[in-house]
Amino acid sequence: MTAHLEALAYQPNWWPILTSAFMGNALIGGTIVALAAGLIGYFVVVRQTAFAAHALAHIGFPGATGAVLLGMPVAAGLGVFCVGGALVIGVLGKRAAEREVVTGTVLALASGLGLFFNSMATKSSSTVTNVLFGNLLAISHNQLVSFAILLVVLGLSVGIIYRPLLFSSVNAQVAEAKGVPVRVLSMMFMALLGLTVTMAVQAVGTLLLFALVVTPAATAIMLTPRPVMAMVTSTAISLSAVWLGLGASAMFNLPPSFPIVTIACAIWSAVWVINRRRRTAAQPSEKSTDASPTTSTRPASAAPGT
Amino acid sequence: MSLSDVSAAPAALAFTDVRAVRGGRLIWSQANFTVPAGGIVAVIGPNGSGKTTLLHMVLGLVPAASGHLEVFGRPPGQANDSIGYVPQHYAESSGEAIRAADVVLLGLTGRRWAFGRSTAAQRRQVAQALAAVEASEIAGRRLSTLSGGQRQRIALAEALVAQPKLLILDEPLASLDLHSQRDIVALLARLHAELAVTILVVAHDLNPLLPILDSAIYLLDGHPHYAPIHDVVDEELLTHLYGTPIQVAHTPHGELYMQSTL
Numbered sequence: 001m002t003a004h005l006e007a008l009a010y011q012p013n014w015w016p017i018l019t020s021a022f023m024g025n026a027l028i029g030g031t032i033v034a035l036a037a038g039l040i041g042y043f044v045v046v047r048q049t050a051f052a053a054h055a056l057a058h059i060g061f062p063g064a065t066g067a068v069l070l071g072m073p074v075a076a077g078l079g080v081f082c083v084g085g086a087l088v089i090g091v092l093g094k095r096a097a098e099r100e101v102v103t104g105t106v107l108a109l110a111s112g113l114g115l116f117f118n119s120m121a122t123k124s125s126s127t128v129t130n131v132l133f134g135n136l137l138a139i140s141h142n143q144l145v146s147f148a149i150l151l152v153v154l155g156l157s158v159g160i161i162y163r164p165l166l167f168s169s170v171n172a173q174v175a176e177a178k179g180v181p182v183r184v185l186s187m188m189f190m191a192l193l194g195l196t197v198t199m200a201v202q203a204v205g206t207l208l209l210f211a212l213v214v215t216p217a218a219t220a221i222m223l224t225p226r227p228v229m230a231m232v233t234s235t236a237i238s239l240s241a242v243w244l245g246l247g248a249s250a251m252f253n254l255p256p257s258f259p260i261v262t263i264a265c266a267i268w269s270a271v272w273v274i275n276r277r278r279r280t281a282a283q284p285s286e287k288s289t290d291a292s293p294t295t296s297t298r299p300a301s302a303a304p305g306t
Numbered sequence: 307m308s309l310s311d312v313s314a315a316p317a318a319l320a321f322t323d324v325r326a327v328r329g330g331r332l333i334w335s336q337a338n339f340t341v342p343a344g345g346i347v348a349v350i351g352p353n354g355s356g357k358t359t360l361l362h363m364v365l366g367l368v369p370a371a372s373g374h375l376e377v378f379g380r381p382p383g384q385a386n387d388s389i390g391y392v393p394q395h396y397a398e399s400s401g402e403a404i405r406a407a408d409v410v411l412l413g414l415t416g417r418r419w420a421f422g423r424s425t426a427a428q429r430r431q432v433a434q435a436l437a438a439v440e441a442s443e444i445a446g447r448r449l450s451t452l453s454g455g456q457r458q459r460i461a462l463a464e465a466l467v468a469q470p471k472l473l474i475l476d477e478p479l480a481s482l483d484l485h486s487q488r489d490i491v492a493l494l495a496r497l498h499a500e501l502a503v504t505i506l507v508v509a510h511d512l513n514p515l516l517p518i519l520d521s522a523i524y525l526l527d528g529h530p531h532y533a534p535i536h537d538v539v540d541e542e543l544l545t546h547l548y549g550t551p552i553q554v555a556h557t558p559h560g561e562l563y564m565q566s567t568l
Contacts, residue, residue, distance in 0.1 A: 042403070045403060046403045046404070159420065159421045160419055160420055160421075161419065162420065162421040163412070163415055163416055163417075163418050163419070163420070163421070163422065164416060164417060164418075164419065166412065166416065167412045167416030167417070168416075170403075170404055170409060170412065171393075171396070171409065171412070171464075173391070173393035173395075173396075174391055174392075174393060174396075174413070174461075174464065174465075175412075175416060175417075176365075176367060177365045177367070177386065177389065177391035177393075177474075178386055178391070178413075178416065178417055179366075179383070179386045179417060180416065180417055221402060221403045225402075225403060225404055225405045225408075225448045226405065226408070227403070227404060227408065230403065
């Protein structure tokens, strides 16, 4: 009992910890992941692929444990499974309702496979914990290099497809009618999401990824309806969660994923409550500007027609 | 001489023995008609008769299984610059994350690659499109906060912002109350007069649209036909078309109504 309490206590030497080499790697790695999450998160929310993002993190699990089994780098296994899984979800689930079931089924299969691979390997219980919950403090120099490359690829790709992707995300039917390659963009987006998840899993892990990729974007959308502003705000929230979280982990000797996720969720809750109050207050004025207050959601009344 | 005359004013749609097949199933065949530019044309037929397939074919999303189709003298798919499209279910799910004006802007710049800020000229075009559909005051609102009628106006602005020659509307009055239906019909009539745009509109209930329709494409027994609206609003034809007894009544206002004689 006392040992547990001591582990939670304030660390007077937190500043040297925070400025140490491994913490430096953690800060850089966390920053890159936060930037990547900010780029992709808005689109995840608008395209309603939050569940797919969550599932992809799980799909990475057998990739990681399988890589350990084969003596390959964990990141490589994660990448193959996340991007591959993203493309499978993209091909199989075109309609949202269908996608839910496809995604969930692939998720379950992947988790089972991950457990199986892990049971085959011998010295991997720490791998499982790292994959499930992430470990920013264990990020290596090589991982940082791969993160940086992935971020550049992601930034360039999103920069190039930004407007058609936004168009097809907001209004796929109209975009398709205008000649936007909606299906190609959808597959490209899934691949980019797979890359982001590959990175983010290494930072915060499979189980907590949602809080770093989806939650900040959802928070930002509550704050602003402007796409670019939402992406900037979302990135800022992810960055503060990562930086404050790492600071807290140094101060109180906590696994960094815990404070990072807690901060992201706390910001979301606060904004959600404020937003709800503001809307309730704004409701009457919004109603009065409504051109047709009688408009309801019921189907059109059958006019004197057939 | 005659060649240049023909190319000067191509028909909006020219179907030559077109057959539509989707998923291996024959939807309709023997489409042989020409829709001149400039009218308001209804597309009618019972459920599953292939109205949406016809729209998708005009948009180039579904190829003709056989035959030949031209949209303003060009193959479908190559004429999309000059087509504005309002789908039946317009941005129903993603309206929370974007403002009405930004959606309209996407109608203008959404096809362009690379990240880019909108120019002053583009913003002016967006403002004009919003003004044309009387939606200027809701431009800054989130799409999700708009009523059905307001949302339909934004959809129209998005379709009109690129100054199309053809406007395709899929059930624009569905899930609107009578008041909003009337507003949208009046708006369509005004836009048609002001912008000299050809309008193709799919509708289940023709009544609210009858005062403004010129003609109709009707899908009868698996074959699309084209005729002036007064020939289409015919008891025998409509009864056959919908497979249920329909009466045509002439009201004091000169409007025509179809009623089941059940």
